[in-house]
Amino acid sequence: NNYDVSVQWYFAPRALASVGAFYMDLRNYVGYGKYNAQFINATKSEKAGVAVFDNYEITAPINVGASIKGAEFALQIPLGKGFGLDGNMTLADASQNFGTCNAVTTNTTSSPCDLLGASKITANGGAFYENDVFNARVGYSWRSSYLAALDRGTPLYQEAVGSLSMSMNYALTKDLTLSYSGQNLNNPVLKNYVFNPDQPARFYSNGAQHYVGLRFKF
Numbered sequence: 240n241n242y243d244v245s246v247q248w249y250f251a252p253r254a255l256a257s258v259g260a261f262y263m264d265l266r267n268y269v270g271y272g273k274y275n276a277q278f279i280n281a282t283k284s285e286k287a288g289v290a291v292f293d294n295y296e297i298t299a300p301i302n303v304g305a306s307i308k309g310a311e312f313a314l315q316i317p318l319g320k321g322f323g324l325d326g327n328m329t330l331a332d333a334s335q336n337f338g339t340c341n342a343v344t345t346n347t348t349s350s351p352c353d354l355l356g357a358s359k360i361t362a363n364g365g366a367f368y369e370n371d372v373f374n375a376r377v378g379y380s381w382r383s384s385y386l387a388a389l390d391r392g393t394p395l396y397q398e399a400v401g402s403l404s405m406s407m408n409y410a411l412t413k414d415l416t417l418s419y420s421g422q423n424l425n426n427p428v429l430k431n432y433v434f435n436p437d438q439p440a441r442f443y444s445n446g447a448q449h450y451v452g453l454r455f456k457f
Contacts, residue, residue: 240264259311268305304336326364333357358382375407398430
C-alpha cells in the first residue's frame, strides 16, 4: 500500500516548485531474522541408533514487514535565454518492522533494521540550456550511505557517493539528432564497509562512461 500527496506551484513560465510526502507499507519484504526449527542431530542419532531431533535457532532470510516514509522537494528556475537550474531532494526513513531485524547485533553505527538500497538523503542538481536545435545539461547526483548487501547475514554498506553527468543533443535536421551523454565524469570511488566506515571492505572504480549516438525518427 502506497500513500503519496504533493503540492506543485508553477510560479512562472517553465518554473516549478513542489513538495510532497509519501508512505509505503511493504509486505513480504525479505530480511534476515531468527526462528526456531527442529532438525536431526547427527551426533545423537548415530549414538542412539535412531533419529534424534533437536531444536535449533536458525538465522536465515525470512518474510517480514517494512515501511518507508519521507518527503520530496523539487525546484526548477528558468534564468532566461534558454538557461535554467533545477534540483530535487528526497528524505526517507526506511526500516524493517520486526524485533531483531537480522542476525547481526552490534553497537556500531549500523542498524540491523536498514532496508537494502535505501539512503536517508538523495539529492540531484543541475544546470541546463536549450533552444530549438540544441540542448545541454550538466547534473550532479548524490546519495547518503545505504545498506548495499547482506553477506551471510553481515551488513555491507555503501559510503555516501556523488556522480557528475552531462548530456547534449543537436538537431542536424528535423528528423536526425546527434546526441552525447557522459556518466561518472568525476570517476567516483564506490567504498563499501562492514558495520561502519572504520571497517572498509571493498572499493570499486568504474571510470567515466561516454556515449555518442544518432537518433532518426520516421
